[in-house]
Structure formats: C-alpha cells, structure tokens
Amino acid sequence: MKTAAMKNGSKGEKAGKLTVSLAGVELPNPVMPAAGAFEYGSAKQALFPSSELGAIVNKTIFKNPRKGNPPPRIWETASGMLNSIGIPSKGLDWFMADELPVLAGFGPPVIASIAGETVEEFCELARRLSADGRASIIELDLSCPNLNHDIEWSKDRRALKRVVSAVKECTSLPVAAKLTPHVTDILSLSRTAEDAGADILVLGNTMKGMAIDINTGKPALGNVFGGLSGPAIKPITLGAVYTVFPHLDIPIIGIGGIASWQDAVEYFMAGATAVGVGMYSFVNPCTIREIIQGLSDYLESSRFSSIQDIIGLAH
Amino acid sequence: MIPGSRVLGFEPPLFYNERAMNKIEYTICRILSSIMKYGGYLELEIENKLLSETALPGNFVMIKGWPGDSPIFSRPFDILEPSPERKSFKLVIKLIGGGTRRLAELKPGDEVSILGPLGRSVEVPARTREGKAVTDIGLLVRGVGAAAVVLLAEKAKSAGVRVHTFVTAATEEKLVCRDYLANYSDSLLSGWDGSSGNAEHGNKDRIETGAGNDGRDLVTAFLKKDKFDLLYTCGSKRFGRFVQELDREGIADGYLFMESRMACGLGDCHGCTVETPEGEYLLVCQDGPVFPAGRIKL
Numbered sequence: 001m002k003t004a005a006m007k008n009g010s011k012g013e014k015a016g017k018l019t020v021s022l023a024g025v026e027l028p029n030p031v032m033p034a035a036g037a038f039e040y041g042s043a044k045q046a047l048f049p050s051s052e053l054g055a056i057v058n059k060t061i062f063k064n065p066r067k068g069n070p071p072p073r074i075w076e077t078a079s080g081m082l083n084s085i086g087i088p089s090k091g092l093d094w095f096m097a098d099e100l101p102v103l104a105g106f107g108p109p110v111i112a113s114i115a116g117e118t119v120e121e122f123c124e125l126a127r128r129l130s131a132d133g134r135a136s137i138i139e140l141d142l143s144c145p146n147l148n149h150d151i152e153w154s155k156d157r158r159a160l161k162r163v164v165s166a167v168k169e170c171t172s173l174p175v176a177a178k179l180t181p182h183v184t185d186i187l188s189l190s191r192t193a194e195d196a197g198a199d200i201l202v203l204g205n206t207m208k209g210m211a212i213d214i215n216t217g218k219p220a221l222g223n224v225f226g227g228l229s230g231p232a233i234k235p236i237t238l239g240a241v242y243t244v245f246p247h248l249d250i251p252i253i254g255i256g257g258i259a260s261w262q263d264a265v266e267y268f269m270a271g272a273t274a275v276g277v278g279m280y281s282f283v284n285p286c287t288i289r290e291i292i293q294g295l296s297d298y299l300e301s302s303r304f305s306s307i308q309d310i311i312g313l314a315h
Numbered sequence: 316m317i318p319g320s321r322v323l324g325f326e327p328p329l330f331y332n333e334r335a336m337n338k339i340e341y342t343i344c345r346i347l348s349s350i351m352k353y354g355g356y357l358e359l360e361i362e363n364k365l366l367s368e369t370a371l372p373g374n375f376v377m378i379k380g381w382p383g384d385s386p387i388f389s390r391p392f393d394i395l396e397p398s399p400e401r402k403s404f405k406l407v408i409k410l411i412g413g414g415t416r417r418l419a420e421l422k423p424g425d426e427v428s429i430l431g432p433l434g435r436s437v438e439v440p441a442r443t444r445e446g447k448a449v450t451d452i453g454l455l456v457r458g459v460g461a462a463a464v465v466l467l468a469e470k471a472k473s474a475g476v477r478v479h480t481f482v483t484a485a486t487e488e489k490l491v492c493r494d495y496l497a498n499y500s501d502s503l504l505s506g507w508d509g510s511s512g513n514a515e516h517g518n519k520d521r522i523e524t525g526a527g528n529d530g531r532d533l534v535t536a537f538l539k540k541d542k543f544d545l546l547y548t549c550g551s552k553r554f555g556r557f558v559q560e561l562d563r564e565g566i567a568d569g570y571l572f573m574e575s576r577m578a579c580g581l582g583d584c585h586g587c588t589v590e591t592p593e594g595e596y597l598l599v600c601q602d603g604p605v606f607p608a609g610r611i612k613l
Binding site: 036037039041043067068072075076078079080081085088230231279282284285 | 576
C-alpha cells in the first residue's frame with residue numbers, strides 16, 4: 001500500500017503544512033468547493049475572497065446551454081437537502097469566454113468540471129480546455145442523479161472505462177473521475193476508473209432520493225427525484241473513501257457532508273488527499289474559510305507536521 | 316464591468332440599481348425586540364449597523380435564530396424600517412413551520428445570525444417605460460406580502476412620489492404592516508375577506524368599491540377617479556396576474572415582488588428559480604426579488 005506521501009509526491013520542506021499535490025498540481029490548501037456549490041458571480045465574493053480556496057471548481061458545464069430542471073429545485077431535509085437543480089449551464093463557449101477568465105484570475109488552480117451527453121462531447125470539452133490551458137485539472141461529472149440520461153457513466157463499468165480512457169486521449173491535463181458511492185461495488189468501479197487512466201478520484205456525489213409535500217400531496221421537487229447532500233450523507237461517502245483508499249494509487253478528493261474541520265480530518269484519515277465542501281456552504285457561506293483555519297490550528301496543536309501525515313491514518 | 320456580474324438576459328429597466336459588490340455581512344446580531352402583531356405575525360427588530368444604513372427596497376436577509384441544524388437552513392425575509400439612529404432593521408414574519416416557530420421563541424438580547432443585504436435592490440424610477448415622469452405609485456399587497464413593500468413606500472415618499480396603498484388580508488386583524496404603510500401612503504385602502512366593510516386612512520375620501528373587498532376591486536374603484544404610474548404587488552398570485560393585466564393594457568407599469576424557498580440566498584445554489592414566459596429561469600435571490608410584471612410566468 002502506498003503512503004500518502006508516495007501517492008502525492010509531496011515536496012518536502014518547501015510545502016506548507018496545508019499544501020497538497022494532486023497528480024502534480026500543487027494546491028495551497030486541501031479544501032475546495034464541490035462542483036455546483038460555487039458560482040463565480042455570487043455575492044459570496046463579498047464575504048471572503050476566492051483566492052483563499054485550495055482550488056476553484058466551477059458549476060459543471062456541458063457543451064450546449066441548458067436550462068436545468070423546473071422548480072421547485074430544493075427541499076430541506078433533516079441534516080441535509082435534496083436538490084434537483086439539473087446543472088443549468090450557459091454552455092462551453094460562454095464558459096471559455098466569460099467564466100474561465102474570471103476563475104483563472106482568482107489565483108488557486110482551476111479544476112474544470114465538465115459533463116457530456118456522449119463520450120464525444122466529454123472529449124470535445126476536454127480538448128478545448130486543454131488547448132486553452134487555464135484549467136489545471138479536468139473533473140468528469142459522471143454521477144449527477146439529476147440528469148435524465150440513459151447512460152449512467154458512474155454505475156456501468158464499460159461506460160465508465162470508455163469515457164475515462166477516451167478523455168485521457170484528448171488531454172494532457174490530469175483527469176479526475178467523480179463517482180457516486182450509490183453503487184453495489186464502489187471499489188470495483190474505482191479500480192475501473194484508475195485502470196482507464198484517471199489521475200484523481202472524486203468521491204462522491206449526491207445520493208438519489210425524494211420527498212413529498214404533504215400540503216400539496218405531490219412530490220416536493222419539480223423533477224420528482226433529486227440528490228441528497230449535507231451532513232446526513234457523510235457516513236456513506238466517508239465509507240467509500242475508506243474502502244477505496246488502500247487499493248488505489250491515485251489520490252482521492254473526498255466530498256460529502258463536510259461542515260467543519262473535524263469532518264475534513266475524518267476524510268483525510270480515511271484516505272482523502274483533499275476535500276470538497278458543497279451543501280454546507282449554503283448553510284454558512286464562510287464554511288471553507290473556517291475549515292482551512294481549523295485545519296491549520298489543528299496541525300499547530302497536534303503532533304503532525306502537515307496534512308500529509310494524517311492522510312490514510314485510520315487504516 | 317464588475318467581475319462576475321450576472322447577465323440578466325434582458326435590458327434592465329431604469330430602476331434597477333447597479334448590483335455592485337455591495338458590502339455584505341454574515342454576522343451575529345442581537346434581537347432588540349420581538350413582538351407578536353397583526354393576529355399572529357412575528358415582528359423582530361434586529362441590531363445591525365450595516366443593514367440599518369444600506370438596506371434598500373428589495374433587499375432581504377437570511378436569518379438563523381436557533382442553535383444547530385434543526386432545521387438546517389437560514390430563512391429569507393424582506394427588510395423594513397432600517398433605522399441608522401437605532402442601528403437596527405425589522406422583519407415581519409409569518410409563522411409557518413420549524414424555522415419560523417424557532418424565531419418566535421427569541422427574546423430581546425438573544426442572538427441570531429444574519430446574512431445580508433441580499434437581493435437586487437430597486438428604487439422608484441423617475442420615468443415610466445413610455446417616458447412619462449412618475450408622480451404616483453400603487454402598492455397592492457396581501458398578508459405578509461405587505462412587509463416586502465414597506466421600505467419601497469418609505470423611499471418613494473421621501474422622493475416626493477405619491478404612494479397609494481391597497482392592503483388586504485383574510486381578516487381585518489391580519490392587515491400586516493398597515494401601521495407602517497399608513498405612515499408613508501397618501502392614500503390607503505384596506506379590504507378583508509368575508510365582510511362588507513372597507514376602511515380608509517390618510518386624508519382621502521371614502522371610496523366605495525361596490526362588489527367586494529378583494530384588492531383588485533379596491534384598485535379598480537380607485538382607478539375610476541385617480542391614477543398611478545407604476546403598480547407593485549406582493550403576497551398573492553391572483554394579484555400578480557391582475558398587475559400583469561394592467562401592465563399589458565398600459566394602465567400602469569407593473570412589478571412583482573417574488574419569493575421562493577432558498578438554500579444559500581446569494582446565487583450559488585441555483586435553487587430559487589422563477590420562470591419567464593420564454594421558458595428561461597431567473598434566480599429570485601440574484602435577479603430579483605423584484606421583477607417587471609411581464610418578465611415572470613405566473
């Protein structure tokens with residue numbers, strides 16, 4: 001089993017306590033937004049600067065503009081939320097011209113989150129982003145439960161292998177495969193992604209579920225089903241990271257229900273090299289800033305000299 | 316161009332303020348007062364210097380006034396009565412479910428978290444779409460929707476624009492914010508369901524509506540003798556459609572104060588969508604909460 005330092009090629013004395021490396025891309029700290037939880041033009045910029053993030057992650061884009069799903073798109077649950085947002089997107093051309101320049105200007109490395117209806121579409125997005133050069137990593141959103149797709153990339157081994165290996169041919173940028181733990185065998189699918197060439201694994205995504213509004217007697221969400229996120233799902237996605245870590249060589253970005261630095265530490269100890277925060281940034285827009293500070297204080301007062309020392313510690 | 320300014324997809328009318336990256340706070344604030352009014356609505360006065368000085372019509376806050384995550388999200392409410400002297404602002408809240416009932420337990424001195432000011436603020440435009448100078452505005456509201464327009468009425472009055480208010484509710488007791496609106500209105504007509512009474516305040520003659528006390532009847536009767544250039548509404552879908560009709564007929568430029576369930580309140584989650592007649596989606600928190608009447612499909 002490879003240690004975290006071996007997987008990440010840590011830079012030793014030059015790296016700060018919080019610095020991590022994902023497939024050769026150095027992040028100033030290991031905390032980033034989950035795709036879909038950070039909108040570059042939102043009022044949150046007035047609260048804390050995006051330059052503080054470990055990486056910038058856009059709301060997943062498709063090649064063509066899409067409206068997203070009809071409202072209602074959100075529904076509060078115990079310790080979480082359901083969303084059926086459905087990835088509204090202004091499309092790749094707009095992203096390259098309008099959004100990416102702003103994202104690249106923030107400072108931290110940009111992880112470009114992309115999705116496609118077909119393998120060819122994934123590849124076209126990957127090719128254009130590679131040629132552009134401002135994104136440092138390409139993240140493939142293979143597991144959003146709100147797309148009315150026929151192909152479930154992250155649940156079907158052959159589809160997963162096909163899309164990851166095809167995208168790898170189109171780009172020299174590191175490719176991250178975002179999978180959902182809502183499958184029978186997350187280890188086997190993770191291995192498939194790694195064998196197909198994925199440089200980074202992102203675990204996980206929202207979990208499919210629904211609610212009924214008893215005032216109307218109808219499903220609460222306009223799209224009926226949505227994805228559950230927030231503290232409620234942390235044990236599930238944490239479990240997926242813990243399961244997969246010992247068997248993979250590639251680093252893992254752990255996402256799911258992180259609300260505090262303590263939650264983030266659990267993910268590092270399970271085997272994540274970096275973490276993503278989604279839903280809880282809606283509850284507290286300064287969550288990521290507080291987690292970064294909390295991790296820094298935690299390392300300061302602990303026996304560990306850097307984040308590298310705790311990655312995989314729980315095994 | 317401000318980095319990240321959202322493209323509306325339509326030419327904003329003259330009255331939208333530039334949504335510059337205004338200073339926003341996410342901070343702990345003290346409750347100054349907590350009163351039940353209007354037959355079951357909660358009025359909170361909350362201490363916050365920034366909001367007391369910068370809140371404008373259309374701005375709202377996200378408030379969370381209970382420990383922990385049960386429920387998990389803050390709740391959105393429109394700001395009224397910002398007072399730089401008292402360093403405070405007010406919220407008027409209908410008690411519906413878990414979050415609002417926790418807010419009703421708050422006492423003076425208790426602390427809440429406040430995120431704001433949020434939303435695209437608006438001011439009364441100087442001219443109508445046709446280019447005519449605005450001298451009179453109408454406010455047609457029902458229930459807790461009245462809280463959304465109080466600050467607009469206040470600002471219109473200070474700008475020398477005449478304000479004609481139509482407040483409605485299920486009962487006379489529940490005419491939310493009638494007291495505040497009376498301070499800023501040149502004429503105020505109220506109506507409530509299931510009675511033949513209507514009442515007027517201010518310095519106007521009694522206006523008989525005849526048939527009923529539905530806000531639409533009040534407006535229709537008013538327009539027989541008087542007029543307004545713009546008509547804002549909040550709190551009733553029927554009123555919204557009525558305002559759209561008057562807008563289409565060229566009687567007054569209409570504006571809708573919209574609301575939606577919200578998660579983040581500031582444009583990240585894309586949860587609070589409303590639909591346009593063309594099938595596009597706009598966000599209440601970032602493109603609204605005030606929209607030209609023709610822009611929304613009700």
